[in-house]
Amino acid sequence: MFWVLLLLMAWAGVLASCTLLLRAAAVAAVPAPDCGAGAGRRHDELNLYEAAYLAGGPRRVAELTLLSMQRQRRLLLAHTGWATVVDPVGQDPHERSVLGAFGPDGQSPVPAVRSAAARDEAVRALADRLREAGLALPAAARSGVAGGVRAVRRATVLVLATAAAALCVPADGTGATVILCWFALPLLLTVGCLAIARFETYPYSAWASPAGQRLLVALDGEAGHGDSLTAVALRGVRALTDPALRAALA
Template sequence: MFWVLFLLLAWAGVLIASARLLRAAGETAEPVAGPAAAPHHDGLSLYEAAYLAGGPQRVAELTLLSMQRERRLLLAHTGWATVLDPVGRDPHERSVLGAFGPDGQEEVLAIRSAVERDPAVRDLADRLGEAGLALGQGSVREIGEGIRSVRRATLLVLGMTVAALCVPAPGTTTTMILCWFALPLILCAGCLAIARVEGHAHSTWASPAGRRLLVELGRERGGQGSLTAVALRGLRAVTDPEVRAALACGNRGRIPRQRGY
């Protein structure tokens, strides 16, 4: 029955990882403000909605798309952007323009990275956090660490299963061992499945109060193709395939410099 020790190790790893994930999820689910203090979704700017729905990257994508629609930027489907109007109207637009080189051209990936790190985004996050609409960076990290812990626990269970099968166990069948180890594996799979569903249903950047505002905003002004829809759903809401390719192209690595715009 030496294999039981491996089973106990597997259960210990799974329970610790699951508890960590549940604790992180429970902290983010706690209400941070009473109904009287809850703001209305009309008070959200598009930048604020974008941050709550998708974090700094969504803010960068929204800024680029907004400037492109106003014909102040040219976005090529190959992943390069060209400045048409060098005057920024707000801090986020100025961070976009500040990422361009002297020739007025730059990769979308580099621009997006610069905007995500800009102090304007940090100020935006601080304001939303103080209003109780955004999760703190610590909460986001805790959720991510909890999910990674469950994944490591899954690998631990699999490893312990292999080890148990390699140990002679008189009177114990392989099927029995596999059934016992299937229980912690099912718990890990359930935790990961719930985390995945919740991650798709809710932003990991918004608090419960922030999520409610996003739902209300989507119901009233989330029509497909609008800037509000892009703020809420990201590139999936961009109807122009060339613009969508331009904003997503940087994720596929370096691309050749554009010439002759």
């Protein structure tokens, strides 16, 4: 019964990957030792830069800064993907990091400006403050959860591949329906694990700790929709209703 060996192989991959994801999720759920003050913050104390980082990471902070400067007519964002400086004076470290990414002629492609601003010291300092407050996940926790999810996805592919292989080899009288039923069990486990991970972590888990997620959920409940800066901080460029702005920041 060669198909039984394939089934055992599938179960081994599923159990190992699900265990990896559960351990990573448990580590990410443990609050930081010094997060007492940060965890007690009210959602109205979370500024837009902090919300953008917790919701979408450094890239979201850079996009929020670009859009905020565009709203103030201090920066022009063209639908062609180019940005032009109007006011060369930054009002905060994030704006100065954006302006510093432009060339001497005051023009640059939006992706280049966004990438430079996302890597700037201002974003790193913001991330450090949020981690110290217990609102942002450490890099190790983020990579652990992402790695666990990838492992479960690979295990899902393994189950499908071994099930297909089991149907292609002689089954010693065992019907194809019986074989598929046996392989359906590990498949249900992986799909269920991915669904739970998606439900529990959507949409802020990549960057926010459980305490940070609670602040974002509370802020999201009062946020405006459409083109508001709060909506962009929480949901990204897809919250924009202006197609020209979406094209500029895409």
